[in-house]
Amino acid sequence: MKAAPQISPVMQALSAYIARALRRPLPPAVLEKTKHHLLDTFAAMLSGSRLPPGKKAISFAKTSGGTKEASVVGSRIVTAAANAALANGMLGHADETDDSHSPSQTHPGCGVVAAAFAMAEREGASGTALLRAVALGYDVCCRLTQSLNAVQFRAAGHSTHSFGPTFGAAAAAGALAGLDEGGARHLLSYAAQQASGVSCWMRDPEHIEKAFDFGGMPARNGVAAAAMVAHGFTGVEDVFSGERNFFVAYGHSPDPEELARDLGERYEIMNADIKRWAVGSPIQAPLDSLLELIRAHRIRPGEVERLIVRVAHLGANTTDNRTMPDICMQHLCAVMLADGSVSFKSSHDPKRMREPRILELRGLIELRGDDALTAAMPRREGIVEIRLKDGREFRHHTRAVRGTPENPMTREEVEAKSHDLMAPVTGVARSRKLCETVWKLEDTKDVRTLRPLLRA
CATH class of the missing domain: 3.30.1330.120 (2-methylcitrate dehydratase PrpD)
Structure with missing residues (x-):
């Protein structure tokens, strides 16, 4: 009789956290901050749809076909969830407008929100489910590169901005796909197999590959991992421990316990930055x-x-x-x-x-x-x-930039920035309506009702 696979305490805790995320209410402050980042990322996507990386992503999505599951922001395209995630991830990082998370050396929103929104549309999920999935994605994204010593990992030439968001996007999409703990373990293995990225993106003169590296690739890969496991794909039970595991491959001085440390108590979205200025x-x-x-x-x-x-x-x-x-x-x-x-x-x-x-x-x-x-x-x-x-x-x-956790922007400031980015694309009325909808997203029963507000 074949012995049951050994599953580490870290994987047990992390997979349970992912599987139960949509049933776990967010604390009020975390809920509010998640709305800030969701609106900020939608704004980055809409403004990005008119920049060269966004235009390329939308034109590429037009050629991709696919089952009509999720929308491409800034257009009227409805395509397969993975295609939409790729395009929207690139829109979200079409320039330097999107959010960031300094300790993990990532831009979580462009990858995590793109994946979460695509899978939420595919599943007809509620606004509450989307918000909980986004918060989950930030937790997993940021802990992943922190477990690798993010600054050291990036200095070695790896792209923290691709690795972390791949896992965060997978977690958010997997929760929305309804994966149980076993499915979450397989999900993380598929994310690990797709994790990649070399930090030469800084030499990209037109920001198109960089938009793919930061947003499009992680979002697409995360959705693909979730969709495959939801379809019945199985895999390695614990990619973070055992023979030839993830940390053996990538960790120089890793801290695997960081993946599960303070889950449900320390929400990494609270440690993320929203940019006051739409620049690097x-x-x-x-x-x-x-x-x-x-x-x-x-x-x-x-x-x-x-x-x-x-x-x-x-x-x-x-x-x-x-x-x-x-x-x-x-x-x-x-x-x-x-x-x-x-x-x-x-x-x-x-x-x-x-x-x-x-x-x-x-x-x-x-x-x-x-x-x-x-x-x-x-x-x-x-x-x-x-x-x-x-x-x-x-x-x-x-010492503390406006928009960082030590000096956070107010709801009014986030809305003002978002409106400045969105109104030239959607018009003033729809921009205001989108802001109002995000602030009351718990009232939304099916996130597909947001599509008219995100079109152009």
């Missing part, structure tokens, strides 16, 4: 600091003699004189000086990168990687130092 994460703190200096000292652009920006070395490397406006530190600081703010439109307008006034200001800006700010990682701190032509000098150090 390393640029958030410098823009916060620069705005504070402009307002506090009433600085006008013509008064500036020199501006020094300090961030962690990794952030400086990622944003130094990039050709895409929304991830170029020097350009966006010049826009902030010129305009007194940075909007979605101003941060995504390539014409402004050739504007003489902006180029003149950009020439005054120096970006430096900083050892102390590198040591502060995963906190993305930033320092701005300004010298004016009259000799005055000012300095501001942002």
